[in-house]
Amino acid sequence: MINRRNFNKLLVGSVALSMTACTGLTSVSTLPKGKNRVVVVGGGFGGATAAKYLKRFSPDAEVVLIEKNTEYYTCPFSNTVIGGLNKIDYIKHDYKTLASKYGIKVIHATVKKVDGKNKTVVLENGETIAYTKAVVSPGIDFKYEKGYVEGSEMYAPHAYKAGPQTELLTKQLQGMKDGGTYVMVAPANPFRCPPGPYERISLVANYIKNNKPNSKIIILDQKNKFSKQGLFQEGWEKLYPGLIEWRSAEFGGKVEKIDPKNLVVTTEEEDIKADVINYIPNQKAGKLAFESGLVEGDWCPINTKTFESRLVKDVYVIGDACIAASMPKSGFSANSQAKIAALQISRKLKKLSVINPPKLANTCYSLVGPGYGISVAAVYEAKEDKVHKVPGSGGLSPSNADNSIRLQEAEYAVGWYQNQMEDVFR
């Protein structure tokens, strides 16, 4: 059980806190008297947004955000760090404003699981926090297989959770000899950020073209096509001719095993000895989703209109971990879903009917090079069975467009990132 003193210790122990966040707290193993408490687990695009918007829609509720790290490094724009266009601080954010401006109780601790039966969030240290409703945004976990085990990322980074992995891959790329072989293993569907690996290859290619021009890049894809493929390949032909070799799963890309320490990847056809391997594993929902009984197969089934789990009542799952097809797994999607979940939860707390149907959206910008941006977008409506794209909406950037269009989209990509960060963290 966690009493008030210990709870305050947890809070005070974290950097992000101010006095206002500590006051007004009663015992946390039970609910505060006469108040609703919504506990949000996970402080990424989904969780941080959910916490902020829960406060917006339910200012009288106590909102608790539990995130194990005091800083959050965004995957979006991490490829610009890897490609040497930005420093790591560009993608670094903290929780200070969420705590001080909105009165969200930010706790930096590791969650073991959500106990849906007793309606408590259980921390790794055994302490419990009672909730009226819980929002879980645990992100992804990796499938460790084919010789890639926990710890392999120190040799063949995935850099698919940003921060130290981003720095490691950047360092490896910068240390690679001119004439080296850079290999990426791109995952099978579904995975977080469908265009992400290909934006990364683009910006790696830009770096290599300018710094190690005798090197080569091989993508070993675990699938046969990828997001914005036509646009990426048009851009690669224009900006990096002859530098990038993409192998689909059916034509040499399928990986049988990897030796991370010796940097050897084995396909059906050959052993490839690389100088750098960016191994992006196949994915599934974050670990605590499994611990909490929220998963069916690899991901979390939800009521698409509210994001409430289909398996555990009063627990909502948003972001990469949930099944919200046809929305892609992306930061923009997580932010969009978080707002709807927060709105629906707030309405339920006030005993109002939920909004039906809610509208959601996604926009993914990718930089094929500095000043060369492409995008894909869609608008969605949540129906009973799944989230449907609104017919006639959305689309890709045009093929063979003017440089001015590519430049404008590259600038809007930055505009999105700057406004998105304000919307999530400030």
Place this chain on the structure above:
Amino acid sequence: MKKLLVALACVGSLSFAADYDPVKGEMLSLSCFACHGTDGKSVAITPYIAGMGKTTLYQVLLEYKNGTRTGTMMPKHVKGFSDEELMQVAEYFSNIKR
């Protein structure tokens, strides 16, 4: 005569359809914040739309929808909304204090 009056009443109510519902207006506008800033208060090059005139903003959105106005992203988004929904969005942002 009665039939004619009913028909006229129906046509008259089509141009500015339903009354504004602030809950629906806000819900429809939420996804705009990602690019245009929370409540349309952009801190970047994407246009600042908080407090824009309702009729002007509605006109711009309709123009993106019918192709009179071109853009790299806006046409794709507005085509996901009915005209009535776009009106709700325009009214929502027009009510935000700059």
